[in-house]
Amino acid sequence: MIEILSFGLNNLSSVKNGLEAVGEKQVRIISEASQSQQPDLIILPGTGHFGAVTRELSSRGYSDLIDAAYSRGTSKIFGICLGFQLLFDTSDESPGEKGLGLVAGRVHKLSQHDGCQERVPRVGWAPILSNGAETVFHDALGSDVYFSHSYYAVPEAPQPHSLHSPHCKDKILVGFLGERIGGFQFHPERSSKAGLTLLATISKWSDSEA
């Protein structure tokens, strides 16, 4: 069973529809921690503003819910877009606010340094690439997926099944999948067929034993 956390600010129906399209039969949307029923997977979705959402994480009891689920290993955690950024410690978007800190690292503003033609927000379609290692996402590698972000996460250590995407002359981290935690910077529910393939991989991961 999968639970998607609502902050009242975002489009959750597309994520739910996407999961159902790849065969997930039990997907619930909850709007506060007390409604949680110990799911196999908690999805932290979102668009929005880091600071606005960290306040909701607290006021809806989600921080405690996620911390407990993660430390006891009772639910896996998966973040999408802003939800992906919230897994880390802090974000330049809201200095002083804390993310969940489940992955050591910080979120920085995408830069437009000289010579870089890319515009920010980074909106549109770009490919996902691996670093060459074997990856559970092998069937979607090289596909374009849909992004819409102005910030990107930099982990302190390499993450398992890491996905990267080009920005200027660099590659930024846009996804990973660990034993109990993972996330995508892009929107799989808005990434057409490649997105469904990726959601199917997450669905399978949510069913497997940690």
Added chain:
Amino acid sequence: MKPRIIPTVLTDGTSQVKGTEFNNWRTVGHVLSAVRVHSARDVDELVLLDVKATLQGRTIDRELVAEASKELRIPLTVGGGVSSVAGFAELLAAGADKIVIGTATGEAPEFISELASEFGSQAIVCSIDSIDDSRKSVCVRSGSVVKHIDPVALAIRSERLGAGELLVQNVSRDGKMGGMAFDLFSAVSKAVGIPVIGSSGAASAEDFIKAFDAGCSAVACGAALQFTDSTPNQIKAHLRKVGITVRH
């Protein structure tokens, strides 16, 4: 990022409509049928705008947005009469990924900052509706009110206040498939660092090529994808021939 081709579907609140010069609206079919066609073609993104909403004192219908969103596995951008934070939030919850702010961009710019601090810039598309190619004026309220502001100045102000993208339209070229305002696109693209979606007047693949050359990150196209036998994939084939890398 790969340049995007974005079909535009217009509604008057009931049916799908098309017009010229932000006027002369005529019914051309059903919104959801058009949405399904574009979905089947797996387009890069879809823009759905209610052209009568502001004039009629309402917002684009939430149910319509929800129905359209269900049909799509690609991003949906909607607009029409959005003038409150609550209205913006409702449309996001209904299934919109991005929302076009038209009238407020020209009339109540502080609304853009309010939206940006609540929702972040990436959900906000500010519409710059230039009257013609002269850079002397823009319009608001579905084309009914003219303001003597340089569209490029409006673009710069909108970016500063928190717009994530700009939709640059041109009333005199709207709906006519007579070519696009490439100089205006170029001026806006050079003046801002956010993505620019060029619109109004696309007729052939040549127009798309010139718009991307002028600095647009995307081209929104209504009539050409509605009334001619051009499809986005055919246009993309032309783009690839001249070395432009597009999705698929």
